Amino acid sequence: MELQIIISKSLVRTNIILLMLAVISMSLFGSGCIDNTNNGAKTDDSLTDVKLQIAGSTTVLPIAEECARIFMENHPGSRIFVSGGGSSHGVMAVADGTVDIGCASRDLKSSETGAHPNLVSHGIAKDGVAVTVHPSNPVTDLTMEQLRGIYTGTITNWADVGGTDSRIMVVTREEGSGTRDCFEQAVMIPIKAEITDIGIIQDSNGKMRATVAGSDQAIGFLSLGYINSDVRAIRLDGIEPTVKNVLDDSYAISRTLWMITNGNPDSTEQAFLDFVLGDKGQEIVEDVHFIPIN
Amino acid sequence: MIRKNSERMIEAFLFASAVSAVLIVVLIMVFLFKEGAPFLLKYGIHSFCLGMEWNPIAMDGEPAYGIFPMIVGSVYIAAGSLVFAVPLGLGCAIFLVEIAPPWMEAMIRRGIELLVGIPSVVLGFFGLVLLVPLIRDSAGGFGFSILAGSVILAIMALPHIISISADAITAVPETYKQASLALGATRWHTIRNVILPASRSGILAAVILGMGNSIGETMAVLMVTGNSPILPEPLYDVLDPVRTMTANIVIEMNYAAPGDHRQALFATGIVLFMMVAILNAISRRVLKSGMGAGR
Numbered sequence: 001m002e003l004q005i006i007i008s009k010s011l012v013r014t015n016i017i018l019l020m021l022a023v024i025s026m027s028l029f030g031s032g033c034i035d036n037t038n039n040g041a042k043t044d045d046s047l048t049d050v051k052l053q054i055a056g057s058t059t060v061l062p063i064a065e066e067c068a069r070i071f072m073e074n075h076p077g078s079r080i081f082v083s084g085g086g087s088s089h090g091v092m093a094v095a096d097g098t099v100d101i102g103c104a105s106r107d108l109k110s111s112e113t114g115a116h117p118n119l120v121s122h123g124i125a126k127d128g129v130a131v132t133v134h135p136s137n138p139v140t141d142l143t144m145e146q147l148r149g150i151y152t153g154t155i156t157n158w159a160d161v162g163g164t165d166s167r168i169m170v171v172t173r174e175e176g177s178g179t180r181d182c183f184e185q186a187v188m189i190p191i192k193a194e195i196t197d198i199g200i201i202q203d204s205n206g207k208m209r210a211t212v213a214g215s216d217q218a219i220g221f222l223s224l225g226y227i228n229s230d231v232r233a234i235r236l237d238g239i240e241p242t243v244k245n246v247l248d249d250s251y252a253i254s255r256t257l258w259m260i261t262n263g264n265p266d267s268t269e270q271a272f273l274d275f276v277l278g279d280k281g282q283e284i285v286e287d288v289h290f291i292p293i294n
Numbered sequence: 295m296i297r298k299n300s301e302r303m304i305e306a307f308l309f310a311s312a313v314s315a316v317l318i319v320v321l322i323m324v325f326l327f328k329e330g331a332p333f334l335l336k337y338g339i340h341s342f343c344l345g346m347e348w349n350p351i352a353m354d355g356e357p358a359y360g361i362f363p364m365i366v367g368s369v370y371i372a373a374g375s376l377v378f379a380v381p382l383g384l385g386c387a388i389f390l391v392e393i394a395p396p397w398m399e400a401m402i403r404r405g406i407e408l409l410v411g412i413p414s415v416v417l418g419f420f421g422l423v424l425l426v427p428l429i430r431d432s433a434g435g436f437g438f439s440i441l442a443g444s445v446i447l448a449i450m451a452l453p454h455i456i457s458i459s460a461d462a463i464t465a466v467p468e469t470y471k472q473a474s475l476a477l478g479a480t481r482w483h484t485i486r487n488v489i490l491p492a493s494r495s496g497i498l499a500a501v502i503l504g505m506g507n508s509i510g511e512t513m514a515v516l517m518v519t520g521n522s523p524i525l526p527e528p529l530y531d532v533l534d535p536v537r538t539m540t541a542n543i544v545i546e547m548n549y550a551a552p553g554d555h556r557q558a559l560f561a562t563g564i565v566l567f568m569m570v571a572i573l574n575a576i577s578r579r580v581l582k583s584g585m586g587a588g589r
Contacts, residue, residue, distance in 0.1 A: 174546055176546055200520040214427055214437075
């Protein structure tokens with residue numbers, strides 16, 4: 001009797017071990033399988049068996065993920081794999097054929113279009129980056145010159161730009177962030193300057209907002225969709241950061257989010273892009289705080 | 295016969311799980327060094343560890359990968375956390391073992407266990423919305439500071455320091471205490487002159503282990519230290535923001551393009567790993583030497 005109990009117990013244990021091994025090996029092999037899926041997608045015409053690989057910008061990631069999820073619901077049997085890696089990774093991966101669609105939250109660089117002239121960019125959403133301060137800050141308007149002075153560290157007191165006499169707390173995003181890149185493209189690169197090292201660095205839009213909302217000395221920048229009553233977006237050269245001003249390009253700090261294909265999209269890629277650019281896709285774009293492109 | 299087999303299977307399983315821990319460490323080490331070491335050698339260990347500028351995505355000119363300010367940041371915050379955590383933790387441990395009545399000890403221990411259960415992100419958020427403004431308004435600066443990171447880490451290190459020192463104090467032979475009390479020493483005299491010296495090595499080990507944990511902590515620190523990759527100015531200004539090595543890796547890993555930038559982050563990991571390994575080795579050495587001398 002006792003013997004049996006011991007045996008059955010050890011059997012249970014080995015079963016658990018086997019189960020664990022199975023799970024581990026499945027997860028290992030699962031990641032291996034993904035690499036093989038894009039071959040079929042290039043030739044397949046029917047929408048019931050779509051297989052797509054998407055990778056790239058973490059800014060575009062929420063759009064791509066949500067679109068993929070709903071697309072797969074609408075087309076049972078289709079499989080879309082979405083992963084991050086950053087804009088540069090997205091461009092490289094689509095260029096060398098590792099993925100079908102690359103995502104980028106910045107325009108293609110000339111070095112990239114030079115090396116891979118086949119790449120075709122499809123704009124899927126717009127985004128503006130608003131300069132924000134604490135709601136109690138009397139400063140409501142900055143010129144581009146003043147903003148550059150603050151972010152290069154030459155202007156360090158709010159009194160110098162029409163505010164109260166207090167130190168300016170510059171808040172910025174981490175190197176490589178798409179939002180930071182967008183800000184740098186418009187504000188820093190034209191004067192070939194780096195953002196001051198003295199700044200506080202926060203690594204997400206949410207933390208940036210919490211930081212600016214928590215300090216009346218702070219200045220930061222936020223993706224437009226994250227603006228709420230906790231912070232105040234200020235006018236830049238008199239132009240308010242609004243959806244309308246971003247769309248007609250009158251507001252200076254804005255960008256387009258891209259999905260990139262290698263050559264013209266094939267039928268499955270086109271089907272997915274059509275979905276992203278369609279009503280449902282653009283609704284998702286709005287849901288995750290970006291500006292629909294059309 | 296069957297019993298022998300099942301026994302052998304269990305043994306094999308236990309052996310496999312024991313080996314797997316070692317194997318995982320070795321694999322991680324190999325991976326870390328494979329990714330980071332080539333860059334470290336190429337860029338130069340010296341210029342990497344002692345370089346003052348971190349600018350991996352340079353707009354103009356060469357990117358710079360100097361992590362000295364972050365090494366300083368990590369050490370500062372870890373050491374700062376000990377300034378708060380050691381007196382508090384030690385006091386708490388002495389109270390628990392020597393003074394507290396059993397019901398109170400049970401209550402306090404439960405509280406400490408709860409403290410361990412608080413996720414570091416939650417502590418970080420607490421720091422971001424409460425501690426940072428508090429420091430800004432009362433001490434000055436921007437609030438995002440070495441001080442804020444140290445306080446948050448002290449809260450996280452406290453349970454570990456308490457439990458290890460409490461174990462060390464409990465391990466002091468009862469006869470020492472009885473002898474001291476029998477000689478007419480007061481309770482406080484006994485604690486200060488007999489119990490603490492006898493448990494010195496265990497307490498020291500707790501402190502060093504606590505420091506190792508603190509250096510490796512990430513999320514909570516990341517949220518309250520401001521993450522500027524520069525040295526405090528002046529160097530002793532605990533109200534200045536700093537970036538720790540862990541924060542450096544977490545903040546930039548998402549974006550680092552394969553190549554120098556990513557490898558530099560792995561190299562940061564190597565430096566961090568070495569520091570923690572050395573601290574652990576020291577604490578083990580201290581514990582061992584104390585065991586021999588204490589008894």
